Amino acid sequence: MSKAHIIAIAVLIPSVILHEISHGLVALVFGDDTAKRAGRLTLNPIAHVDPFGTIILPAILILTTGSGFGYAKPVPVNPRNLHNPRQQAVLVSLAGPVVNIVLALAAAFALRSAGLIQGSTFREVVFYLGYINVILAAFNLIPIPPLDGSAVIERFLPRAWWPRYLQVRQYSMGLLLLLVLVLPRVILLPVFNWALNQWARLL
Numbered sequence: 001m002s003k004a005h006i007i008a009i010a011v012l013i014p015s016v017i018l019h020e021i022s023h024g025l026v027a028l029v030f031g032d033d034t035a036k037r038a039g040r041l042t043l044n045p046i047a048h049v050d051p052f053g054t055i056i057l058p059a060i061l062i063l064t065t066g067s068g069f070g071y072a073k074p075v076p077v078n079p080r081n082l083h084n085p086r087q088q089a090v091l092v093s094l095a096g097p098v099v100n101i102v103l104a105l106a107a108a109f110a111l112r113s114a115g116l117i118q119g120s121t122f123r124e125v126v127f128y129l130g131y132i133n134v135i136l137a138a139f140n141l142i143p144i145p146p147l148d149g150s151a152v153i154e155r156f157l158p159r160a161w162w163p164r165y166l167q168v169r170q171y172s173m174g175l176l177l178l179l180v181l182v183l184p185r186v187i188l189l190p191v192f193n194w195a196l197n198q199w200a201r202l203l
Helices: 003-027 053-065 084-110 121-141 151-155 159-167 172-181 183-201
Strands: none
Touching: 003 084, 003 121, 084 121, 084 151, 084 183, 121 183, 159 172, 172 183
């Protein structure tokens, strides 16, 4: 495993954890302590490991396709406990991508500072911190379930469309795998390239 891979993994793990914790923290602020009671408001990586999504699925995909895809255990949130479920559920969902965007912006401004030496390991870590969080934010904001961006669609979806939407939503994991494995060049790459180009302008 190369140095770049090691740095990327070392940056990815805390970025994903902070993404997940943010959902629970915002939910807690709005009255739902489900994540807190489940012990998910912690930086301990073990608490966020999903046996299938974090270990088995990525391993199978890497062995069979050469590319990996996985996910952490979603932080449990009960919208019924929120003070204003219809409005605040959207904010809870968007908290994760917002954290990723903040980390990406912080990395971009750090890279612009004169104190970072070209070619230094620290600079590489900061670069990957920004790069990976841009990808995480862009990916999670794609408006299809179960990704966070779907919360915006659900918030403004006309009531008459809900039955059909719920029928589609039950196949959300299949849609996500289709997106990642079959249509990455059609959808994912344009989304990632646009987001990375915006981030690069800050550099």
